[in-house]
Amino acid sequence: MQPVVVPEPGGTVRVVGLGAAGDERRVAAGELAAVVREAEARTEVGPRWTWGDTNRWYPALLAAGVRVERAYDLRLAHRILRQSALAAWPGPDEAVPGPWDTMPPAPLTSAGATRDEPATLFAGLGPVEDAPEPDPHSELDAQNTAVEGSSAAVRLRLLLAAESAGALLAVEMYHAGLPWLADVHDAVLTEILGPRPRLGERPARLEELAELIRSALDAKPSLNPDSPRDLLKAMQYAGVGARSLRKWELERLDHPVIEPLLEYKSLYRLMTANGWAWLDAWVREGRFRSEYVVGGVVTGRWASSGGGVLQLPKNVRRAVVADPGWTFVVADAAQLEPRVLAAMAGDEAMAAAGRGADGRGADMYAGIVASGAVATRELAKVGMLGAMYGGTTGSSGQVLPRLAKAFPRSLAFVDEAARAGERGEVVTTHLGRSSPLPGATWHEAQSGAYQDDAGEDEVARARSSARSWGRFTRNFVVQGTAAEWALCWIASIRRRLWALGQAPDATDGPVPEPFAGRPHLVLFLHDEVVIHAPASMAEAVTDEVRGAAAEAGRLLFGGFPVRFPLSIAVAGCYADAK
Known part of the structure; x- marks a missing residue:
């Protein structure tokens, strides 16, 4: 069963293809969750929902406690098929880009919402409730034709399914959030930088280093180390010999300014990327939520929209602490790319x-x-x-x-x-x-x-x-192929974790429905995953993560004798697992 979700004017939704007879239902947007919940419970496997953009439809379902087992994301699939040399897309390649070519992913935060209003993040259908969407039926027909006309149809179908599963997971990780202790993060920053400064001032340690830099360069008190132009000019005047401020070039130079300058650059990067302003903007109610952009890199790797979830420095990982009674299972694939090669x-x-x-x-x-x-x-x-x-x-x-x-x-x-x-x-x-x-x-x-x-x-x-x-x-x-293996890996992990069910000793806590008491993915970094799991399920989760890696290898490469071993750690704090 492959029901197609079609938005209509006036806030209604038409669901076409429900049931064996291909029934059609028209409901108010707020009633869609009940329709999906009923259909998901009707069969063991569940339907394969088809919609224009997972970001548009899935957040509201999760907010209602409804998890979707399978979906097909037309926007993501279109982008792959229009670009793929293996797909026989109907129509000329040089055709003028249409609405599916130019449609961006819907943002997961509501239009006009602030981060002081977390309850609005999953309201209604999200920020594009009344936005027009191209006809999904004709697009689905065109995509099916493109795949069926390809000599690599099996591989393309696997890629489209994995990409769509990744879109579901990206929204689920946003919904569940990464556990984050703001007080620990603040303590880390205070330990490294000094107490939180007043607005417009430098933290104490950065100010100390700025003075050392000025002294080493015999520069005026007005020299601002944050200005590359002024800093390079002062270094040239002092005869340092630096042509740029790149770390690798500075490390080759012998001058008293190098050591404080390198430390300043490192701490300044921490303050601007993950400092107090970042903490205020991105951590709410014990969770960090960043929007993943599925396939955001041309090779198929993921990117992120705000928050820098793909680049969390080691020192701030001390703030990533599992909920009481829970733990993290952290796994990464060893030398993934050469094995894929x-x-x-x-x-x-x-x-x-x-x-x-x-x-x-x-x-x-x-x-x-x-x-x-x-x-x-x-x-x-x-x-x-x-x-x-x-x-x-x-x-x-x-x-x-x-x-x-x-x-x-x-x-x-x-x-x-x-x-x-x-x-x-x-x-x-x-x-x-x-x-x-x-x-x-x-x-x-x-x-x-x-x-x-x-x-x-x-x-x-x-x-x-x-x-x-x-x-x-x-x-x-x-x-790109390593990214495909990783997509199949996380799709398998997602399915396997859900099949494990709830922990027998699960208690109420901050984990939202539908993942309360269940192990769930909270972080994905190219070839690494972090799973938030009830402590009593850590061993079972570890087994499933290994099984998913083996399954991903078989899906892509059949019986070819290549192994994808994992490094797995179980820890209550992310920093202790790395």
Whole structure:
């Protein structure tokens, strides 16, 4: 059963395709949750809801305590299929972009709401209650035609299902929130920066460092270390020799200003990214909620809209503390991208290195050393990163020939992806997400090199831009397929956690319905997950997370003998798990 949710003028919703006979129901927006709850309870598997944008419809359902098992997100699927070289989209590729091409995800916060009004976040249908939405029926037909006409239909369907499951999970993590103790966060900031300053003033430690910087540079008391222009000018006057304020360049210099300046930059970044203003804006009622942007990176990786959930520094993770009676299960995939590369390339030698002598394969780089390809783990890591990201100089360039000899299929796979990019061609991930074409600047550089009067500068510019795009496509196929594995992993985790049910000793607490008493995902960082679970269920959750990793590998690569081992820790505080 695949009911389609259709918004109508006047705040009503039409649900088409309910039941075996394809019944249709028209209800007020506020009654949709009851319709979904009834349909979800009717069958063991549950329907596959189809709607234009998960962000638009799902928050209100969760606010009513209704969880959806399966959904199909037309907006996300459209973006993949229109770009994919494997999809046979009906109509010319150069057609003028339509409403599905330009539709952004609905924000999860209500229009005009402030963060002092958390109760409004899931009101009604959210911020776009009366916004027009393109016809979902014709779009669904076009997408089905595109997939059915593809020679890779099975893989595309898996990608679209995983992307849609990710959209459900992103809204669920926003709804549940990441447990966060504001008083602990404040104590961390006070310990590192000093007491909270008055508005417009620096914290005590930053002011101390600012004075040290001025003294080391023999600069005026008015020198503002927050101004890169003024700071570089003072450093030039003092003969420091810095051409920029990049950390790697400063670390190479020998001058009394370097040590306080590096500490200042680090603490200033903490204050601006996760300081008291961040705490006031993003933490409410013991929870941090940030909007994930599913597929927000061109490779399919997620991004975030506000709050910086994908970049939580180690020191503030001390504030991420599980609720009383609960704990965190933190898992991350070991060397995910090189394992994905081995599977994509069908490289059994590299897959064997990933399994290791004991068959567990917790450290692929150690397995590469054991294969005799390189002498040390560090060289194995540097070489593999160079292969996947296009590093051809230094230690990476020296190691690559040895890796190419030991694992020719894997190295040839990424080399071919790079050559395709250098030619301006599209490359595609294992399941079917395709890279964009290079832009106008790239084409101008290439055409300029073929002019009759082209000089050495034009040729060098064309060669440089071609290689740069080749490095992008080299990594695109690996990082994009790793993102697909991660999507399948979290989709499997989500399903498995729900199947575990409620903890027998569950008590009322801050976890909202429908997740009260149930383990649930609260954080996803590319190849890492954090699950908030009743302490009595930690072992069962750990088993399911491992099972989900194995399932993701089978879904993408069938019986190919590549392993995806996990590092898993159980801790009451996120900082203690890392």
